[in-house]
Amino acid sequence: MAKFEAGPMNLVTALVRTSFLVDAAYTQAGREHGLTPQQGQLLCVLTARPYGMGELSAVLGLAKSSLTGLVDRTERHGLVRREDDPRDSRAVRVALTELGGEMAERFYAAACRRVDELPFGLDAEQRGTLTALLERVVLDNEAPEVFTEPGA
Amino acid sequence: MAKFEAGPMNLVTALVRTSFLVDAAYTQAGREHGLTPQQGQLLCVLTARPYGMGELSAVLGLAKSSLTGLVDRTERHGLVRREDDPRDSRAVRVALTELGGEMAERFYAAACRRVDELPFGLDAEQRGTLTALLERVVLDNEAPEVFTEPGA
């Protein structure tokens, strides 16, 4: 029963399994540095600039109440800091600490390395094609700007 | 800064963001039916056949101890059942209940629908190309056989 299904995989299955691989790579990269994937994600977002809680909630796709905890824990580990927003005294700006910046860099590098290894079976041209197609999907769906290169 | 970076996205970023979209779709599909993504995943795996705990652990990429809890909770919801393995009395076979089978079907359909909508901006040929490229990645990395069509 579907034991030798070398036949064409459907797109949905391919996407789901790829996502599975990416997640695993991401999680592994985090584990190398004592980070949960969520904390790693948070650090990566913050490398661009400080964010407010509400903004983070939107970018990461989490409820505000979920974010309080994530930031709490990450702050407790000394990776992130809550700063007062000068122009709105109820708002807060979450920023990387120095240690957080270093962690972000290392996590980002490790995650990139691992994810970049996934398409090892594709040549340069195929990678280019794949990138273009996925980029289209990502942009069409307005995927949040997660995981932009820190040095950009 | 990098505000109008319409430039070529790198492959890693494209993969990570795509994975983000797929996860969100998956989670949403689960929520529609009162399932967590993990429980949904479990049901999908079990549509093929019953599995032992160890097998599940390997397929889902979880520690055995994590699995006990997942199966416990899913069992508590009446979706899954632990059966004795006739040929090994310490082993267990996790199987779908009738309700579990129905849920699996509905969850699978919902997840497919949502994931299938992601590449709405691609035409048939592009979808074919994308599928082929991802399939290659998936097979090269021996991604677990998650999310195979139930009816296969």
Next chain:
DNA sequence: CCTCTTGGTTCGCACTACGAACATAGTTGT
């Protein structure tokens, strides 16, 4: 038999995520 391995569970821990309710601080209309 006595070991060694294997299949699962238990336990304690840290973390994830949500919605409802809440407190404040801005904002608007009058």
Next chain:
DNA sequence: ACAACTATGTTCGTAGTGCGAACCAAGAGG
């Protein structure tokens, strides 16, 4: 000014996730 509304975060309770270490019981091998 002042009341009414809105936006920003936090708190609280609940359910679920995931791990490693320790453990138990049943098979396998010498």
